[in-house]
Amino acid sequence: MKKIFSKDNIKKFLASVLFVAIGVGLLGGASYLFTPEKFHTDTVKDVKPYGLLAEPDNTMDAIIYGDSEAFSAFSPVQMWEEHGFTCYVCSSASQYISLTESFVRQTLEHQKPRVVFLETNAIYRKMNSDDPGLNKIEATLPVFKYHNLWKNIDPAGINENENDYCWQDDLKGFKYIDIINKSRHPDYMKKTKKLQKVPGSNLQHVQNIYNICKEKGVELVLISAPSTVNWNYAKHNMMVKLSKQLGVKYIDLNLEDSVGLDWNHDTCDRGDHVNYFGATKVTKFFGNYAAKTFSLPDHRGDAAYSDWAKLKVKYAEVTARSKNK
Amino acid sequence: MSSYISITYLLVFLPIVALVFTLVPRKAKPFILLAASLVFMYLCSHYWIVYWVFTTVSIFVSALLIEKSKKKCKEALPAAENKEQKKAIKKSFARKQLLLVTLIIVANIGLLAVLRYSQFFVANFNKILQVCGTDFQLALPKFAACIGISFYTLQAVSYIHDVYKDKIQADHNFGRLALYMSFFPIIMEGPICRYGDTAQKLWSGDRITYKNFTFGMQRMAFGILKKVVVADRLNVIVTSIFREYQYCDYDGGIIFLGAVLYTIELYMEFSGTIDVVIGSGEIFGVTIPENFRQPFFSKSITEFWQRWHITLGTWFKDYIFYPVTMSKPMKKLTKNARKKLGRNYGPMPASIFAFGCVWLCNGLWHGAGWEFLFFGFYHFVLISLGSLILPVSTKLFEKWHIDRNKLPYRIFTILRTAILVCIGEMFFNSRGLTEGMKMFKVLVTQFTLKSFFNGAIFTMGIDRFDYIVVLAVVLLVFAIGLMKEKGISPREWIAQRHVVIRWSIFFAMILIIVIFGAYGTGYIPIDPIYANF
Incomplete structure (x- = not known):
């Protein structure tokens, strides 16, 4: 016993405790600095989903969550132009369903949409054993979540009015890509009775998302964006089964011929994602469906939504170069 | 568990093993390491751990048989009447031992060959059949292998060979041999250890010391820095260049950039993981052999491979x-x-x-x-x-x-x-030799630095800031390499500094990893390149 509590050991123990305390303190300080409200940016990698946090509270009629399939297929500004409802695509590349759950939880604190769409590709993304642990660490020390925003920290913005410095996305989460790279497998939806299993604990995260929506009084809908690379009939069958289990609607745009996709022209990466041309067709179909099915309001002409009216011009500027393609 | 540089390993598995190792009495410590290693292998390989059991049992038994044969040979020699007889006895026993060693090596290397190469050989055999004009094709075999099979098989071969050559004694303690064959920090990506260097130390059950713990942690942090900040960051552009080059009309300059960045990525990933491996071993007082010695200071290819x-x-x-x-x-x-x-x-x-x-x-x-x-x-x-x-x-x-x-x-x-x-x-x-040749042709025939000056290299997944971060860490690794080349141990050097400087260095390293690490949304970490070997 004497050996364990020697002066040297006590000194080393106290030094270790102090080291950990300073380390946690530094990470806490970095977390304060890196929380999105503390800076503004328009170029940071995958910041688009965070842009929803900057939108005024309770201004979204619909929100679409998911991975890159979502941000490349659905254009909220086009929906506004055609139907007048507000929508945000809260998605990021290679998003894990656990992160989607975190976005749903976080954003529904500020928004009360009529309907929430969950794009289904992320449900099939296999998570590694680290993800739940990382989520917990991120919740405690946000620097682990927002560290990628280091390129855009504006020290002058700290302690200013947060709304002035919170970044808003002019495309409302949509990613504009006008590259044309045709698909090699346009006949990917071959009918089968098979079910493709959802990996790991992903179904639990979908259930959690459903529970959050239910608690907030928001309708959840599953939606599959067109992708010849990522989607197939066995996944479709599984999503049909899942939607029945949850008691929610499911729409698979891979089976909707009336979308009118041309896989020789409407994809930017050989069928993995639709490009701007594909997104225009998908959004047209989706906008009609969403506006009618959920009776989404038309805010065009409403002064409270004047910012959205201005986006029309910006959207035209951004997409202008596609006219020559 | 997919990697040593993961939350599951660094924040769950390793701390639990270290804690239990510290709490149990000395005699039980090696068994804790063995149990942890078997759990680790099971988590990675599930029931395919059976291949490892086969290899370990086969070399354990055969080494004992060789030892027994050598003993019998020594006992039989005094009975020999002349030199000729002695020679004949020796030859007879030597032949049996050689036969046994050959059998065990062939069996284990054969198992490795079947599990890892049968698909390659069958695919090539099918191509030959195709060229010959026959429609008959063999089905491609698919085998699941145990984690680290290429590493532990080589360790097994070295053990049985060294016993045969009298360089080491056959181990009578199955637990010690099993721990040498499975020690969890080395099983996934090596280094390939030798029984004579590591087995005794692994089984000694020495307690974790403050110096070993802190030095081990420092080594691990340096490895994490290399992997998370550089290798994972470069993964985006390297994947883009190597997987998309035929669609994107990349010029020779971009191909060369891809080759250089892939080499940096590979070195940072592999040596970074080895730093974590060696650091993990150091915590338990085990000296794991170095796998890298500043390879980019080499003046020839021969020296590079040394x-x-x-x-x-x-x-x-x-x-x-x-x-x-x-x-x-x-x-x-x-x-x-x-x-x-x-x-x-x-x-x-x-x-x-x-x-x-x-x-x-x-x-x-x-x-x-x-x-x-x-x-x-x-x-x-x-x-x-x-x-x-x-x-x-x-x-x-x-x-x-x-x-x-x-x-x-x-x-x-x-x-x-x-x-x-x-x-x-x-x-x-490259994705196959043909693709590699095509890339080499583009590199040689269409070499231009145009993409470096028109900004194209900043649009392939990483931007100017990413290049600056990569360059800064590469320079840091170079400076540390330079210190080592001059015979200075960076960790000993840091240990001699004032506590304020020492801790500032450690905290700076932690913050660099946390802030500049390429993890989370938008990044896909590189899979351990040598993990499936």
Whole structure:
């Protein structure tokens, strides 16, 4: 016993405790600095989903969550132009369903949409054993979540009015890509009775998302964006089964011929994602469906939504170069 | 568990093992390490751990049988009446031992070959059938293998070979041998340990000391820095260049950039993981052999392979190169060649043949594919050419009064070696030999630096800031390498600084990893490149 509590050991123990305390303190300080409200940016990698946090509270009629399939297929500004409802695509590349759950939880604190769409590709993304642990660490020390925003920290913005410095996305989460790279497998939806299993604990995260929506009084809908690379009939069958289990609607745009996709022209990466041309067709179909099915309001002409009216011009500027393609 | 640089390993598995190891009495400590190693293997391989059980049991039993045979031989010798009889007894026992060793090595290497290479061989056999015009095709076999099978099989071969050659004693403690064969920090990506160097220390059950713990943690942090900040960041652009080059009309400059960045990524990933492995071992007081010794300070390809993946190189040297060179036919070849080619070039045919065997195995060990065989052949040609040219170049340098120890010449040789290595790695990372050749053709015929000046290199997944971060860490790694080259231990150097400086360095390292690490949304971490070997 004497050996364990020697002066040297006590000194080393106290030094270790102090080291950990300073380390946690530094990470806490970095977390304060890196929380999105503390800076503004328009170029940071995958910041688009965070842009929803900057939108005024309770201004979204619909929100679409998911991975890159979502941000490349659905254009909220086009929906506004055609139907007048507000929508945000809260998605990021290679998003894990656990992160989607975190976005749903976080954003529904500020928004009360009529309907929430969950794009289904992320449900099939296999998570590694680290993800739940990382989520917990991120919740405690946000620097682990927002560290990628280091390129855009504006020290002058700290302690200013947060709304002035919170970044808003002019495309409302949509990613504009006008590259044309045709698909090699346009006949990917071959009918089968098979079910493709959802990996790991992903179904639990979908259930959690459903529970959050239910608690907030928001309708959840599953939606599959067109992708010849990522989607197939066995996944479709599984999503049909899942939607029945949850008691929610499911729409698979891979089976909707009336979308009118041309896989020789409407994809930017050989069928993995639709490009701007594909997104225009998908959004047209989706906008009609969403506006009618959920009776989404038309805010065009409403002064409270004047910012959205201005986006029309910006959207035209951004997409202008596609006219020559 | 998919990697050592993961939350599950660093924040759950390793701390739990270290804690339990600390709490149990000394006698139980090795059993904790063994149990942890078996749990680790089971988590990675599930029931395929059965292959590891086969290998470990086979070498344990056969080593004991060899020892028994040697003992019996010694006992039988006094009964011999003359030298001839003694010789006959020795020969009889030696033959049995050789037969057993050969059988065990063939069985284990055969198992490895079936699990890892059968698909490659069947695919090539099918291609031959196709060329011959037959419709018959064999089904491609699919086998799941145990984690680290290429690493522990080589350890098993070295153990049984060393017992046979009387370099080490057969182990009577199955637990100790099993721990040597499965120690969790080394099982996934090596290094390839030798029984004589590590087994006793692993089983000693020494307690964790403050110095071992802090030094181990520092080594691990440095490895995490290399992997998370550099390798994972470069993964985006490397994948883009190597997987999309045929669709994107990349010029030779971009292909060269891809080759250089892939080499940096590979080094940072592999050496970073090895830092975590060695750091983990250090915590438990186990000295795991170094696998890298500043490879990019090498002045020739031969020197590069003495500094890169060292334990694999020394394994090939001890168990392939020397046995082949010292074999009877090779000795005869050397003798004859000396008469015709002289002293300088006489031993070369045998050496080149042995090198050919080494590089064939090296290529195959890295993967079942023609690009890997070419990777081995490429280095074989470079090393052989180097050996052939050496006597001539030495004479020429003397004649031209070129001092090879001067800094500009040393820098030139270092850059030349680095470029040759990068080209080799380009083939290594290509999607097949044909793709590798196409990339090489673009590199040579369409080389231009246009993309470097028009900003194209900043649009392929990483931007200017990312390049700055990569460059900063590469320079840091270079500076640390330089310290090591001068015989300074960076950790000892830090330990001698004032506590404020020391802790500032540690906290800076932690913050750099957390803030500049390429993890989370938008990043896909690189899979451990050597983990499925």
